[in-house]
Amino acid sequence: MDELKCECGHVNPTGTILCEACGKAVGNRQNENKLLDMRYEGSARRSQTYNKSIIDKIWNFFSSVKVGVSLIVIALVASSIGTIFPQETYIPSTIPASEYYEQEYGAFGKLYYLLGFHNLYSSWWYLVIIGMLGMSILIASIDRFFPLYRSLKNQKVVRHDSFMKRQRIFGITNVSNQEVNLEQITERLKKQRYRIREENGNILAEKGRFSRWGPYVNHIGLIIFLIGGLLRSVPGMYVDKVVWLREGEMKEIPGTNGEYYLKNNAFIFEVYDKGNKEDEAFVKAIEKTGTAIAKNYQSNVTLYKQEGEVLPGEKPQLQKVKDFEIKVNEPLKHDHYALYQVDYKLNEFSKMSFYLMDKKTEEKFGTLTIDLNDPKPSYQLKKGYSVELMSYFPDFEFKENGEPTTKTRIPNNPAFIFKMVTPDKPEGEVSFVAIRENIEPAGENVYKMAFAGVETRNATALTVRKDLTLGILFAGGIIFMIGVVQGAYWNHRRIWVKRKGEEIWIAGHTNKNWHGLKRDIALVVQTTPLFEPTDQLNEEKFSNKGEEISG
Amino acid sequence: MAELSGNLLYASFFLYLIATFLFGGSIQDKKGAEEKKQNKWAKLGITITIIGFVTQIGYFIMRWVAAGHAPVSNLFEFTTFFGMMLVGAFIWIYFIYKTPALGLFALPVAIVIIAYASMFPREISPLIPALQSDWLHIHVTTAALGQAVLAISFVAAIIYLVKSVDQTRSNKRTFWLEVVMFALMCTIGFVIVSSTFAMTGYKESITWVDKKGAEAELEYHIPSLIGPNEWTLADENQMKPLIEVPAIINAKKLNTVVWSVGAGFILYGLFRLIVRKRVAAFIQPVVKNVNLDLIDEISYRSVLIGFPIFTLGALIFAMIWAQIAWTRFWGWDPKEVWALITWLFYAAFLHLRLSRGWQGERSAWLALIGFGIIMFNLIAVNLVLAGLHSYA
Ligand code: HEM
Numbered sequence: 001m002d003e004l005k006c007e008c009g010h011v012n013p014t015g016t017i018l019c020e021a022c023g024k025a026v027g028n029r030q031n032e033n034k035l036l037d038m039r040y041e042g043s044a045r046r047s048q049t050y051n052k053s054i055i056d057k058i059w060n061f062f063s064s065v066k067v068g069v070s071l072i073v074i075a076l077v078a079s080s081i082g083t084i085f086p087q088e089t090y091i092p093s094t095i096p097a098s099e100y101y102e103q104e105y106g107a108f109g110k111l112y113y114l115l116g117f118h119n120l121y122s123s124w125w126y127l128v129i130i131g132m133l134g135m136s137i138l139i140a141s142i143d144r145f146f147p148l149y150r151s152l153k154n155q156k157v158v159r160h161d162s163f164m165k166r167q168r169i170f171g172i173t174n175v176s177n178q179e180v181n182l183e184q185i186t187e188r189l190k191k192q193r194y195r196i197r198e199e200n201g202n203i204l205a206e207k208g209r210f211s212r213w214g215p216y217v218n219h220i221g222l223i224i225f226l227i228g229g230l231l232r233s234v235p236g237m238y239v240d241k242v243v244w245l246r247e248g249e250m251k252e253i254p255g256t257n258g259e260y261y262l263k264n265n266a267f268i269f270e271v272y273d274k275g276n277k278e279d280e281a282f283v284k285a286i287e288k289t290g291t292a293i294a295k296n297y298q299s300n301v302t303l304y305k306q307e308g309e310v311l312p313g314e315k316p317q318l319q320k321v322k323d324f325e326i327k328v329n330e331p332l333k334h335d336h337y338a339l340y341q342v343d344y345k346l347n348e349f350s351k352m353s354f355y356l357m358d359k360k361t362e363e364k365f366g367t368l369t370i371d372l373n374d375p376k377p378s379y380q381l382k383k384g385y386s387v388e389l390m391s392y393f394p395d396f397e398f399k400e401n402g403e404p405t406t407k408t409r410i411p412n413n414p415a416f417i418f419k420m421v422t423p424d425k426p427e428g429e430v431s432f433v434a435i436r437e438n439i440e441p442a443g444e445n446v447y448k449m450a451f452a453g454v455e456t457r458n459a460t461a462l463t464v465r466k467d468l469t470l471g472i473l474f475a476g477g478i479i480f481m482i483g484v485v486q487g488a489y490w491n492h493r494r495i496w497v498k499r500k501g502e503e504i505w506i507a508g509h510t511n512k513n514w515h516g517l518k519r520d521i522a523l524v525v526q527t528t529p530l531f532e533p534t535d536q537l538n539e540e541k542f543s544n545k546g547e548e549i550s551g
Numbered sequence: 552m553a554e555l556s557g558n559l560l561y562a563s564f565f566l567y568l569i570a571t572f573l574f575g576g577s578i579q580d581k582k583g584a585e586e587k588k589q590n591k592w593a594k595l596g597i598t599i600t601i602i603g604f605v606t607q608i609g610y611f612i613m614r615w616v617a618a619g620h621a622p623v624s625n626l627f628e629f630t631t632f633f634g635m636m637l638v639g640a641f642i643w644i645y646f647i648y649k650t651p652a653l654g655l656f657a658l659p660v661a662i663v664i665i666a667y668a669s670m671f672p673r674e675i676s677p678l679i680p681a682l683q684s685d686w687l688h689i690h691v692t693t694a695a696l697g698q699a700v701l702a703i704s705f706v707a708a709i710i711y712l713v714k715s716v717d718q719t720r721s722n723k724r725t726f727w728l729e730v731v732m733f734a735l736m737c738t739i740g741f742v743i744v745s746s747t748f749a750m751t752g753y754k755e756s757i758t759w760v761d762k763k764g765a766e767a768e769l770e771y772h773i774p775s776l777i778g779p780n781e782w783t784l785a786d787e788n789q790m791k792p793l794i795e796v797p798a799i800i801n802a803k804k805l806n807t808v809v810w811s812v813g814a815g816f817i818l819y820g821l822f823r824l825i826v827r828k829r830v831a832a833f834i835q836p837v838v839k840n841v842n843l844d845l846i847d848e849i850s851y852r853s854v855l856i857g858f859p860i861f862t863l864g865a866l867i868f869a870m871i872w873a874q875i876a877w878t879r880f881w882g883w884d885p886k887e888v889w890a891l892i893t894w895l896f897y898a899a900f901l902h903l904r905l906s907r908g909w910q911g912e913r914s915a916w917l918a919l920i921g922f923g924i925i926m927f928n929l930i931a932v933n934l935v936l937a938g939l940h941s942y943a
Binding site: 039065066068069072073075076079080082083086087089090103104105106121240272279281282284285286288293294295296297327328329330331338340341342463465470473477480481484485488489512513514515535537538 | 618619647648672675677680681686762797845848851855858863867870874875876878879883889892895899902905906
């Protein structure tokens with residue numbers, strides 16, 4: 001690799017534009033009459049130096065800010081498309097997506113579905129865009145960070161004249177017959193927390209250099225965040241299940257491989273109440289809404305842990321871990337797992353009771369209570385009286401051919417076929433009983449099953465979640481924030497003071513916030529004979545001012 | 552308590568109005584427009600602004616006490632809060648740059664936003680379980696503050712464009728600048744229309760047939776120009792809708808939009824008739840003393856200051872809360888996606904600034920678009936694209 005030696009003696013890497021040490025133009029790339037392009041200090045960036053091999057070309061592609069911005073804009077537009085209609089996860093689960101979009105949104109909806117936009121954010125092409133964005137962030141940062149770091153580390157106090165003149169903030173004061181107290185200037189700079197380097201009466205005052213690393217830090221944060229997102233698809237990192245628990249019920253928590261069990265002791269549902277003292281402020285809103293406004297969903301649960309090995313067919317040995325009240329916004333957390341309140345069902349039938357009754361005399365021969373989730377095959381009543389449960393349909397409906405069947409296993413609409421055995425009818429009488437229905441398939445019966453009562457209970461749905469990537473994502477987020485604040489709330493300011501015979505030259509540079517830099521300089525030179533340097537960007541005819549640069 | 556809070560909000564509204572005029576007075580005189588040399592008018596202007604801001608904080612605290620939760624939980628509360636943060640952000644930036652022109656433009660924007668907010672139901676509403684979290688308050692307040700600081704960049708951009716766009720010829724630039732002015736008029740039109748009909752207690756009941764073929768009831772509070780699918784009026788003497796839209800379109804919302812845009816056209820038309828100039832041309836003399844470079848820098852600085860706050864509030868805090876309340880930190884809900892889009896847009900803005908060509912006027916146009924996205928997220932996403940966040 002051939003290197004570039006500047007006349008100040010410093011050896012620069014190939015591709016350097018401005019000497020790292022003195023700032024003189026060493027490449028021939030800078031238009032000599034203009035303000036210096038100070039981005040990345042004119043350092044040697046790989047992407048600006050090599051363009052031969054295919055790797056160079058890929059590198060250069062991804063390190064271009066133009067490409068980066070295009071990718072950001074493409075990601076932005078793609079993301080917005082996904083909000084035109086709801087994504088598949090948000091549509092009712094009762095209708096298949098293939099029908100839903102057309103039904104709800106007409107021809108556009110159908111097109112939306114056919115293009116796969118109903119699942120846009122997990123589509124391969126969306127992931128490709130995000131992946132390319134990540135590549136771009138990574139490569140662009142590497143391309144710039146190392147040269148910039150080198151350049152700032154190697155900078156010398158005294159800068160070349162051409163470097164000084166071509167700074168945006170620049171001014172010359174002739175001090176032939178005046179005293180200039182450089183010490184006072186240094187003091188004032190120090191007071192503004194500049195770090196001072198001095199060499200033969202020349203000054204380099206610098207502050208906030210660390211803010212130059214801000215973008216790189218925030219880009220690292222973004223990369224870590226994206227990696228965290230990728231890890232989600234690694235098995236074991238991520239669990240997402242739902243468990244339904246009725247009051248009093250205990251179940252293995254899915255996704256924990258039998259390690260944890262949960263018991264639902266009670267589910268509580270509360271609404272805001274006009275008559276309630278503490279809800280007084282909301283009376284108007286409650287009246288206006290008309291319907292009840294939910295105040296609290298809460299599952300009182302007990303968590304158990306399975307101890308030791310379980311052999312198949314054996315009962316697990318459960319050890320109580322803790323009692324907890326799970327509410328929305330207050331998940332139960334234990335051992336990387338979290339249980340969230342997500343859904344509920346109130347007043348599900350749990351038990352139903354019936355009398356065995358003589359239809360004519362209405363004499364009762366005892367009651368039986370059926371546990372709807374665990375019915376018994378037969379129920380013994382008074383001596384000589386018994387009832388056999390021939391069939392049970394928890395969620396009953398008639399099939400098209402007129403036969404009874406059950407839709408689900410949940411006792412939403414229980415129906416029974418009983419056989420009533422009594423001393424006078426030892427063969428038994430058959431009766432079909434459902435809610436508000438009593439059918440006697442074999443003709444007139446003497447006895448009937450009369451409804452005696454129902455017990456209900458609530459059910460709760462909890463999401464079981466384990467997400468080991470959260471820590472990584474959080475770290476990425478924090479690092480991003482640190483970097484972005486570092487780069488945005490501080491800035492890198494430098495002021496050069498150079499003695500040149502009878503003259504004192506002042507030049508200033510900042511990566512952003514020129515207003516702040518100018519204010520700093522104004523404070524330094526006030527009451528001294530030094531002129532406040534001018535902002536050359538504001539002087540229209542600047543382009544003629546440049547000096548010839550030799551070599 | 553709730554009443555006192557309401558009165559404080561009115562008071563701050565009028566104080567902002569007064570302050571606007573004071574800033575107007577301050578830049579009439581040449582000295583006032585220069586940075587750091589504030590004249591009396593400007594000093595008075597910023598003082599009144601601060602008093603107004605403190606008054607509005609009073610409103611906020613009173614309402615908080617009355618409701619038992621921070622008042623950022625429905626569209627009215629959130630939007631007024633956004634207006635308040637806008638004033639706060641203006642005060643903050645004002646003390647960095649001391650440019651009264653900023654006040655002359657920022658305060659009217661805040662005023663219109665607060666007026667707009669007041670058109671939504673103002674009852675103190677209880678929090679549904681999902682919203683009962685401190686993270687809600689933390690997330691919403693920081694996000695609003697971030698958006699407000701970003702909005703200052705819009706205000707500076709407007710000043711920049713009003714001054715820099717050549718008004719002697721008409722071209723794309725004058726056109727788009729007028730579009731912004733027109734949008735402002737539509738918002739004012741919305742406020743005028745809604746408050747007029749609200750004052751007269753206008754009500755119209757319409758029965759219609761929804762997507763599933765079921766009959767449904769709708770109540771209009773402004774006369775129906777746009778009627779829903781197969782409408783029938785409850786009262787024959789009511790005004791009949793002019794146009795009927797299919798069931799997949801929300802006729803009531805579209806009706807409001809049509810009224811607002813119509814009112815905007817009338818306001819804008821009247822303005823052009825009376826003044827015989829473009830709106831931007833009319834206000835151009837007001838900003839003649841403004842230093843363009845300084846305004847450009849203010850616009851850029853506000854993005855720089857606002858971007859990290861926005862990231863923290865609208866993305867990071869939002870994700871933390873979503874993880875707790877909805878079991879997942881990110882769910883591609885429209886409101887979330889639009890926060891992401893806003894964030895990506897301002898990231899693009901910052902990267903474009905890195906190359907020289909995108910400073911000054913171009914960056915001012917970008918700042919307008921950015922504010923457009925923020926407003927879209929605030930208004931359209933809540934009202935049009937339904938999602939978990941929809942307050943309405
Ligand atoms: C969503 C994605 C991105 C975000 C949020 C982001 C964020 C940032 C921020 C906040 C800055 C500081 C800007 C300033 O201080 O004015 C920055 C600088 C920068 N970004 Fe990004 N960036 C993203 C993507 C990219 C991409 C794809 C590239 C690829 C070219 C890129 C290249 C750069 C460069 C070159 C800088 C300037 C570094 C410097 O001044 O030393 N960024 N980025």
